[in-house]
Amino acid sequence: MRHIYRCPLRWSDMDAYGHVNNAVFVRYLEEARIDFLFRPEKDFRQGSVVARHEIDYKRQLVHRHHPVDIELWITEIRAASFTITCEVKDDDVVYVRASTVVVPFDFEAERPRRITAEEREFLSEYMDDEPGKAGGSEEEEAVAA
Template structure:
């Protein structure tokens, strides 16, 4: 299963070439990830990710330029890999006609009080497994 986040495009997202700036795509991915982890995960499992998480790695492949428009772009997010102390999210930024970006993010659960990484809880793993799909990314990376 994939989580689909409708991400609005903002005029300020454009660069001097008239398309979405490459750095802005990381913000789009962040918005989808926050919606997934802070809204969806907590609706499904109230204790999921309440201890925090940090980004350990990003990979992004820019496939075609995305120009400003009034309709949102879809960000499809799914879980490509789960380990005891990390999860890899895969993404596609797309609309009905085009695929603009493929990306992945490795997140690491974080204990905010102790200021150190921690293991995924059983509740978090159970939630993530519902969105697990390694077929689209092969080995768990983009």
């Protein structure tokens, strides 16, 4: 299963060239991650921190008045971290592919913590490691072209 976040675009997101600035995509990914992790029925109330971002910019996204979709899913769950993979897209047009390593964190103790059984169960519902389903690798795209 995948989570979809409808991300609004703002005038302030544009750069001098009239498209969404690359740095803004980090904020978009944050908004999608918060929408995913902090829902009333399941959430990471104990806290989490980002350990790593990896972003591949595929196409320019120009500002418009309707939102862009951010589709996210889990590709790895470890004892004390998990990886969220995302695509910022419209239908079949992918603007950005990204992955984020998130570490559950105990802010009171000021240290990372292990993923709880309830959190693991929630994350597992969004586990998806099918390589072709997310649009394939760059090599697969080159062969298809």
